[in-house]
């Protein structure tokens with residue numbers, strides 16, 4: 527790790543001033559589970575590190591009547607996993623969190639760090655995109671709200687500017703009769719990065735058996751998490767059976783763009799997209815039906 531100067535701001539304003547001052551030469555550090563690893567490997571060599579973990583006002587989640595859930599960027603993955611309120615109102619988020627790293631990592635890793643690091647394998651991203659979540663980005667000049675669907679621009683790349691902080695994630699309340707399931711596939715089991723990750727969110731009409739809305743979001747097998755919109759289109763408005771699910775899963779696999787990597791060949795990963803998409807769709811449809 528190269529030499530760097532470390533700051534510990536106590537307020538958002540202080541952090542934003544430092545970010546404006548040092549801009550491209552600085553890195554924000556939240557939990558540090560990504561940043562420190564990359565600094566040790568000399569993949570990034572910031573001259574200034576701005577540790578935001580002490581800004582307590584960024585560690586929260588709360589429910590707003592009209593806007594749903596708001597999650598401060600410093601909320602760690604373990605908190606999401608263990609919250610009874612989230613389990614009751616946004617079951618799909620603890621379900622994602624349980625699949626994330628080890629307990630030790632989940633205790634430190636933050637939701638903001640997971641999104642800003644923007645690895646294609648970031649586990650929180652696909653379900654949050656499926657839920658139409660938005661990110662609140664702030665700089666000294668003001669704030670902007672960006673749909674997470676537009677936040678990621680490529681591996682490790684986002685629309686976040688060097689002088690901005692992602693301070694909050696806003697998640698609208700899912701419509702009634704909605705179920706979400708995320709499944710990550712790893713080669714050696716739980717505590718590693720996904721080879722394939724797929725999130726699905728399914729909504730049923732209140733009167734008949736038709737699926738009124740569906741989201742399928744692919745992680746890892748695309749440069750940035752992305753909706754499989756062609757697969758979604760063949761399910762939306764239909765009565766769902768196994769044949770249709772198989773067809774949608776195949777289309778999602780065709781929409782994915784995996785590359786050969788140490789974690790599997792492109793063909794293997796594409797086939798895993800088909801299998802995982804089929805499984806998450808089945809689970810989401812079964813859950814929504816049994817809750818009706």
Ligand SMILES: Cc1cc2nc3c(=O)[nH]c(=O)nc-3n(C[C@H](O)[C@H](O)[C@H](O)COP(=O)(O)OP(=O)(O)OC[C@H]3O[C@@H](n4cnc5c(N)ncnc54)[C@H](O)[C@@H]3O)c2cc1C
Nearest residue numbers: 554556557558559560561627635636638639640642649692
């Ligand atoms: C052993 C191990 C296992 C892991 N397993 C998983 C896993 O199963 N799934 C998974 O998705 N990830 C996993 N990771 C990766 C990592 O833990 C997560 O991405 C984590 O959520 C990052 O959060 P952090 O708070 O530690 O981020 P940091 O390391 O502090 O920051 C990551 C990046 O985001 C930037 N950043 C952080 N917060 C903000 C903010 N609020 N505003 C602007 N920029 C910000 C930093 O500058 C840095 O570039 C693992 C890592 C390790 C070491």
